Amino acid sequence: MRMDRYLPPDHPLSRFYRIAAAIFGACLMAFGMLGVANRVPLFTTTGIDILGLSSNGLLAVVSIVVGAVLVGAAAWGGWVASTTTAAIGVLFFLSGLVNLGLLDTRWNIFAFELPNVVFSFVVGLVLAFFGFYGRVS
Numbered sequence: 001m002r003m004d005r006y007l008p009p010d011h012p013l014s015r016f017y018r019i020a021a022a023i024f025g026a027c028l029m030a031f032g033m034l035g036v037a038n039r040v041p042l043f044t045t046t047g048i049d050i051l052g053l054s055s056n057g058l059l060a061v062v063s064i065v066v067g068a069v070l071v072g073a074a075a076w077g078g079w080v081a082s083t084t085t086a087a088i089g090v091l092f093f094l095s096g097l098v099n100l101g102l103l104d105t106r107w108n109i110f111a112f113e114l115p116n117v118v119f120s121f122v123v124g125l126v127l128a129f130f131g132f133y134g135r136v137s
Contacts, residue, residue, distance in 0.1 A: 017081040018074040020130035024085075024123065025070025028063045035060025047111030053119055056111040086131025093124030 035055040040048050042057035049055075055063075066088060073084035099112040099120065110116070 014077055017085055018077050021070045021081050021085045022074035024127060025067040028067030032060045032063030045108045045111055053116050054111050054113040059110040082131050085127050089124050089127025089131055092120050096120030
């Protein structure tokens with residue numbers, strides 16, 4: 001098994017990475033903007049429900065930034081979209097693991113609840129799949 005370090009811009013899977021990154025990025029940005037629009041407190045461990053997930057101001061801002069990075073990577077295309085999507089997918093999954101341990105503690109700075117953890121696991125695995133798909137042969 002080897003990692004393909006170079007994907008040509010006209011690679012058939014390029015559209016696959018870009019669409020996945022753009023869709024997830026737009027959804028994250030929408031979630032973050034709804035959190036900012038609801039004027040949730042920036043640092044609170046008890047957030048409000050937005051689209052079935054708990055959110056505070058910090059999570060809303062981070063969601064907007066990560067969504068913008070995914071959309072930017074999708075616009076850039078090629079290996080940038082693939083690598084960025086895979087890296088953010090792994091970070092989402094790790095965030096789910098860390099926040100699972102921080103539930104109901106004062107260190108829960110993103111106001112995560114169990115649905116947020118499940119969302120992080122699922123989205124992390126899906127983004128990692130989209131990013132790594134075709135990179136390992």
